[in-house]
Amino acid sequence: MVTINDVAAESGLSVGTVSKVINNLNVKESNRKKVEAAIDRLGYQVNMYARGFKIDKTYTVAIIVPDLINPFFALFVNFVEKTLVGEGYKLLVCTTYGDAEKESSYVSIVVRNRVDGIILISYHHIEDELKNITIPIVSIDRHLENAGCCISGDNENGGKLAAEKLIKTGCTCVAYLHNGSNLDGETLKRGKSFIKTCRRAKIRADEIDFGEETTLNEFQISKIYEFLERNLSTGRFAYDGIFTSSDIHAVLVTEKLQQLGVKIPEEVQVIGYDGLKILNVGDYAVSSIAQPIKNMATASIKALLGLINKEAVEKNIILPVQFVEGGTTRKE
Amino acid sequence: MVTINDVAAESGLSVGTVSKVINNLNVKESNRKKVEAAIDRLGYQVNMYARGFKIDKTYTVAIIVPDLINPFFALFVNFVEKTLVGEGYKLLVCTTYGDAEKESSYVSIVVRNRVDGIILISYHHIEDELKNITIPIVSIDRHLENAGCCISGDNENGGKLAAEKLIKTGCTCVAYLHNGSNLDGETLKRGKSFIKTCRRAKIRADEIDFGEETTLNEFQISKIYEFLERNLSTGRFAYDGIFTSSDIHAVLVTEKLQQLGVKIPEEVQVIGYDGLKILNVGDYAVSSIAQPIKNMATASIKALLGLINKEAVEKNIILPVQFVEGGTTRKE
Incomplete structure (x- = not known):
């Protein structure tokens, strides 16, 4: 041989x-x-x-991610893979569809298969599953005791920027629409900071919670539509500004309100979260708080390789976000 | 132990x-x-x-794909992963950015790492690289001697459907815009069938080739913009119908023509290819020929597992496509 x-x-x-x-x-x-x-x-x-x-190295990293349907996750995985390959590593992609059991099961599978590290986007109580794991973990948007590093965009400032934009452009009654995990995650700050900034400016701000499910299935979407229809009376919508926890929500809200005859942005302004473009090449799908997806990906890999190589790594890394104009808000 | x-x-x-x-x-x-x-x-x-x-099995399959930025590829990988996991397999994702060397290098890497099978989306002369490989390969949209199966949408009918739609809605002078590989691939049939159907109906149909590069970089995009500007005179565009090889092209063309003051679909109709929705949840980004992405993914895995298990597998599988309305074409 x-x-x-x-x-x-x-x-x-x-x-x-x-x-x-x-x-x-x-x-x-x-x-x-x-x-x-x-x-x-x-x-x-x-x-x-x-x-x-x-x-004792496989030069393989696993990423555990809800899906590649939301372009935010697809782009994140794209840049993670590109960065990893440059470092001589390969990427296992594991999609959970936001399912708690699948999250746990994937963690066990990739540990059994001896990956060198894990990038984890988790929305469930996964702490017990991680307790005995010695493989380095970088968590996105979520503080986990056993993760060596948590990477996120600046959600605090993101919520504030969205509120300021709606206030400056004349909104008087706004709502924050979201669904997903209520576990201690960085993303919760989006809504809290938005509501706080609005209320400080004496603007009415309601929080509309569509439940803990993290993926937007048909049932979730019908709840959003039902909320929009319920708050429309004689062609007038109850809110003049909507901020949502993702661009996907904002696209659904914008299209549905337009179908119902509401003019956007003249009557209602909409701001999403993530900063996604139409098919990733066109205009911004909606006005949004843009996350630095590529930088989040490269920072995740830098942190993970640091942990793999037993270097000192910052426990929390927060990257800047910005407001982007996508046609669903008015000019200041 | x-x-x-x-x-x-x-x-x-x-x-x-x-x-x-x-x-x-x-x-x-x-x-x-x-x-x-x-x-x-x-x-x-x-x-x-x-x-x-x-x-002698790793229960790992590799997918070699240009990127996860084009939502067509991201969705395809998403459904491939979901199907594979249901069969007890894991997925390595390898992005090539349409680069010939990266394609070859990934093939060597995954073979060395003993994956059980490969799903390959290749746009280059990869035949030599594949010659000595005994691992089962399923190829997408491309006939490769060493691939046990080629999966594609019905590109012949796709081009025909696009032509028929433009003819029925009154176009008299149309163009097919594309870039990418000119190797023997199923996707070439889109354009050929489109042009043939138009010419049979005595409609002028030009083919505009933006070169062999498969990914749409800044340079490619500037060439498309330059073509659009060059064919616009006193506010009137030289073609009243545009068919493109992907939805990404169609979004770029639509947004640019609108910026130039051309009314779509009143003055110019645009039909893309793939059938992608805004952020994968909203309206269709453009009128398009929709590929059966999920079915293509499940068919690929079915074929690959068949090859892995040494079962008889059909060499060519062609799946049906359909026209979808996305606001860039007129009603018939």
């Missing part, structure tokens, strides 16, 4: 260099070619399992 | 059942709980590498 030593001898390079090529780590292009030529000539087959035994 | 036999004895179940739980395959929920309780009590740690040695 051909061994890594044979490949090193054949290529005239060190075992270390051959190992780097095999693991897709950075080596000089000319050396990579020599090693690959030697591998081809000898018909060498890497024994991943033997390798795993020896170096 | 605790072994799988110890877990079987502790749980009172067979080694086979314990193995199924470890591999996340279907077992009775009560049995799963018993096995997991036994694993916890004994502190059993699955040795993935030893497992890999023995059963």
Whole structure:
């Protein structure tokens, strides 16, 4: 059987260099070619399992994420993967559809499969599941005792920016629409900060909670529609400003109100959260608080690799957000 | 060291059942709980590498895809992952950004890492890279000698449907806008069938090729804008119907023409390809030929698992498409 030593001898390079090529780590292009030529000539087959035994690393990271249907998550995973590959790692993608059991089950599966680290977007009581896990974890938008780092956008400021925009453009009665987990997460700050800023300015601000389910299924959507219809009387909507916990909510609200004959942004202004563009290339889908998705992804990987390499890593990283104009708000 | 036999004895179940739980395959929920309780009590740690040695399967599939920025790919990967997990498999996601070297490099990496199968969306000459690979491959939209199966939407009919829609709604001078690979792929049929159907109806139909690059970078986008501006004279656009090779192109074209003062769909109608909705929840982003993304994903996995299990699998699977109304075409 051909061994890594044979490949090193054949290529005239060190075992270390051959190992780097095999693991897709950075080596000089000319050396990579020599090693690959030697591998081809000898018909060498890497024994991943033997390798795993020896170096105790799989160069694989898992991301546990609700879905790739919400473009926020798809873009986040896209940039996570791109960053990881640059560091010689591979990415396992695990979608939970916001289901608590699936979250737990995926954690067990990826731990059993010995990934080197986990990026976790969790909306459930996952603390018990994580208790005995020694693999480094970076959590997004959520403080978990066993996660070495929590990355989030500046939700406090995001809520404030949305409130200020609606106040400045003349709103007098606004609502914050959201669904999802009520666990201690950074995202809760969006709504709290929005409501606080509005009330300080003596503006009526209601919080409308569509329940704990994190994914927007048909039932959730029908509850949102029902709320919009219930608050419409003789063509006039009860609120003149709506802030939502995601752009997906804001798109649903905007389209439904327009269908009901409400003029947006003339009669009602809508601000979403995330800053997503139509098919990710066009105009912003709605006016929104844009999250720094790419920076959140690269910061997550930087933190995770730091934890994997046993370096000191900041426990909480909060990245700046900004208001973006998407046609559902009026000019100041 | 605790072994799988110890877990079987502790749980009172067979080694086979314990193995199924470890591999996340279907077992009775009560049995799963018993096995997991036994694993916890004994502190059993699955040795993935030893497992890999023995059963020669990693229960891992890789998908090689341009990116997760185009929602078509993100949705496809989403449904592929969901289907795979139901079969006890995990998914490695590899994004190539349409780069030929990255495509080849990913193929080598995932083969070295012993995935059980590959779902491949390739736009380059990858035939040499695949020649010596014995792992089952399912290819999307592209005929590759070494792929056991090619899955695609019905591009022939897609192009025809787009042409018929524009003809019926009064277009007299249309163009097909596309970029991307000119290799033997199913997607080429979109344009060919569109042009043929238009010309048969004695309608002028031009093909506008923006080059072989598969991802829409800034340079590509500027070429599209330049084409639109060049064909606009005194507020009138040279074509009254545009068909594009993707919805992303169609969104760019629609937004730019509107910016230039062209009324859509009154003066110019636009039809894209893929059938994507705004943030995947709202209205269709543009009128389009909708691909059956979810069915394409489940068909890919069905074919791949068939190949992995050495069953007979159809070599070409073509799934039906349909026209969807997205506000950029006129009513018939």
